[in-house]
Amino acid sequence: MDFDVIVIGAGPGGYVTAIRAAQLGMKTAIVEREALGGVCLNWGCIPTKALLKSGEVYEQLDHLAEYGITVEKRGFDFTKVIARSRKVASQLNAGVAFLMKKHKIEVIDGAAKLEKGQGAPKVVVALKAGGSRTLSAKHVILATGARARTIPAVGLEPDGDRVWTYREAMTPKTAPKTMIVVGSGAIGIEFASFYRALGSEVTVIEALPRILPVEDEEVSKAAQKAFEKRGLKFRVGASVKKLTRTKAGVAVELEADGKSATLEADVAIVAVGISGNVEDLGLEALGVKIDRGHVVTDRHGATGVAGLYAIGDVTGPPWLAHKASHEGVHCIERIAGLPSSNLTAPIPGCTYSNPQIASVGLTEAQAKDQGLEVKVGRFPFKVNGKAIASGETEGFVKTVFDGKTGALVGAHMIGAEVTEMIQGFALAITLEATEAELHATVYPHPTMSEAMHEASLDAYGKVLHI
Structure with missing residues (x-):
């Protein structure tokens, strides 16, 4: 060999x-x-x-x-x-x-x-x-x-000019004035967030009823509201019937609630999966x-x-x-014959938009579907001292516990730098922490991570700063 x-x-x-x-x-x-x-x-x-x-x-x-x-x-x-x-x-x-x-x-x-x-x-x-x-x-x-993933049958296929995937979207010569993003998963939302920050008019199309569909529903709704505040536009529950290249850019034919519509833009980004x-x-x-x-x-x-x-x-x-x-x-x-490393640990997911989104474990809906006796805690950054001092008060932390065992089974966050904080909850779930350990943990002050503590306390009626 x-x-x-x-x-x-x-x-x-x-x-x-x-x-x-x-x-x-x-x-x-x-x-x-x-x-x-x-x-x-x-x-x-x-x-x-x-x-x-x-x-x-x-x-x-x-x-x-x-x-x-x-x-x-x-x-x-x-x-x-x-x-x-x-x-x-x-x-x-x-x-x-x-x-x-x-x-x-x-x-x-x-x-x-x-x-x-x-x-x-x-x-x-x-x-x-x-x-x-x-x-x-x-x-x-x-x-x-x-x-x-591309869908050539309806025109969702990159051409390097007017229709992009993530690859073409990273190296254009100029920032387009108008853009359509097809797909509102992490990739689509990140590019929408970037180009909007530089002034592009961006419309995001999502076939499902809400954006970021793998996230907890509360987070998805809060994210759309925050993005719309920044000027992003959304068409949810809308399927793309055809994308056509025009002299000026692209035209996308949609169908939503039984009604047809056509959107036009300089370019389109295809972010419909992998x-x-x-x-x-x-x-x-x-x-x-x-x-x-x-x-x-x-x-x-x-x-x-x-x-x-x-x-x-x-x-x-x-x-x-x-x-x-x-x-x-x-x-x-x-x-190599070594004891197997842990493959049951939950995998955190992060979207690096503005605001950021991070999650790990089960959503509230998933926990309920599994028949768990769910306890949910929430804490907004708008009453967190460090967030107020930093001017980053948008968003919240949400925790999901199994009421019978006290085990943390999921955590969901939206706000500044939450992608850096989610590992704390990932570690807690991996170590099979219950509310007792999370409540007893000392969080440094002032930090935005204190919202993690408060959300855990809130699930059990012990929240301190609301």
């Missing part, structure tokens, strides 16, 4: 898996057809946050007078905003390359395809530099990720089961084909970088 482990895909799931394999003494290679760090680092999680930060800073200029600060002139250089985002991605890409070298992981640039072998499948790589290379390993781990990268890998010939565009595995990443595993976005939702990394570590440690 050439290697103990070959990882296909160098995104946050793949490269973390490779690092852990190397730490465990395995001879490891990683195959990547584009760039180290994958979509997340190069075209997703990281560069979008750089864009959103630029938008946030620019938008804050409107409120400087509230802090006793004045500026003579405001403006932005869109080219430099995009350039900063690309620089951040490049810096982290170089960081991943350093980690591969540090852990003596062989990086193979090219596109991989699997063929039947003795034991695990062979990996045939069409090298970027030309030619091919056939590799063998005891274990092969697919971490090929996913890409934006499809796993399962094509051209030779999976069908090996007998790997594919369901709705994703590889089917057991809870440890095994595909059912000897020596072949899959982790991360290619295996299905939630399509999150931290989920992929966690699954990869679990998979490789199990291969």
Whole structure:
């Protein structure tokens, strides 16, 4: 065998898996057809946050007078905003390359395809530099990720000019004056928030009855209200019948409540979901089961084909970088014969819009559907000392407890920097904390995290500052 482990895909799931394999003494290679760090680092999680930060800073200029600060002139250089985002991605890409070298992981640039072998499948790589290379390993781990879903039948397909996916939306030459975003999940809302911050007129279309449909309903409603306050427009419960390219931009035909309408804009962003990268890998010939565009595995990443595993976005939702990394570590440690890491921990989700949204565990509706005796607590930031001092009073914290056991089963937040706070609730649920532990925890003052404490107290009628 050439290697103990070959990882296909160098995104946050793949490269973390490779690092852990190397730490465990395995001879490891990683195959990547584009760039180290994958979509997340190069075209997703990281560069979008750089864009959103630029938008946030620019938008804050409107409120400087509230802090006793004045500026003579405001403006932005869109080219430099995009350039900063690309620089951040490049810096982290170089960081991943350093980690591969540090852990003596062989990086193979090219596109991989699997063929039947003795034991695990062979990996045939069409090298970027030309030619091919056939590799063998005891274990092969697919971490090929996913890409934006498109619907060509109704025109929801990128053309690099007027119709974008997240990739095209990160590197345009100019900011459009008007924009339509199809889909109100995290990706759609983040781009809507960014472009609105820079002054674009943005309309978001959502087929379901509310935006951010995976979030708790209270959070979704509060988010829409907050976004509308910033000037975003929404059409919910509206299905796209057709997108047409026009001389001026795009025209989108909608149907809602039995009525038709047409919206026009300079560009449209398609954010209607994710499809796993399962094509051209030779999976069908090996007998790997594919369901709705994703590889089917057991809870440890095994595909059912000897020596072949899959982790991360290619295996299905939630399509999150931290989920992929966690699954990869679990998979490789199990291969090494170590005790399995925890795969029952809830996976937090974050939307880095303005305001931010973060959640972990069950929504109130999901808890009730499971038959739990639900206790709900809420606490608004408008009465939190640090939030008031910071001028960040929008939003709230919501907690969901199982009334019989006292276990925290879900937490939902909207407001400034809640994406940095949600890990506290994620840790609590992972450690199976009850209201007793959360009530007894000492939270520093003054912090916005005190709202987490108050929301936990509120569920049991003990809230202090309302």
